[in-house]
Amino acid sequence: MLSGPILRRAEPARIFIWLVASKAVRVNAEIYLYKDIQTSKENAKPIGFGSSTSIALGEYLYITIVIARADDQRGLTQRSSNFGYRKR
Numbered sequence: 001m002l003s004g005p006i007l008r009r010a011e012p013a014r015i016f017i018w019l020v021a022s023k024a025v026r027v028n029a030e031i032y033l034y035k036d037i038q039t040s041k042e043n044a045k046p047i048g049f050g051s052s053t054s055i056a057l058g059e060y061l062y063i064t065i066v067i068a069r070a071d072d073q074r075g076l077t078q079r080s081s082n083f084g085y086r087k088r
Helices: 035-040
Strands: 003-011 014-021 024-033 048-053 057-060 060-071
Touching: 014 048, 014 057, 024 035, 024 060
Parallel strands: none
Antiparallel strands: 003 014, 014 060, 024 048, 048 060, 057 060
């Protein structure tokens, strides 16, 4: 990983996450309410999902933008809360 993950943009129903790597990668994103992963990391339920593959910009430069979409009608930014993620 050269840079990121960085929150690039947030909309009511989706969040854009940006990262840069030195090789091609596939990224799966799960978005959680921060309070849920602080309480129980193993049992926290994701509120948004997304995945993407990287695009080569050079021999050792690959960019990935993941769009994580809300799993329900409440959206993501309407929850008035902090968000978190888990690295796997």
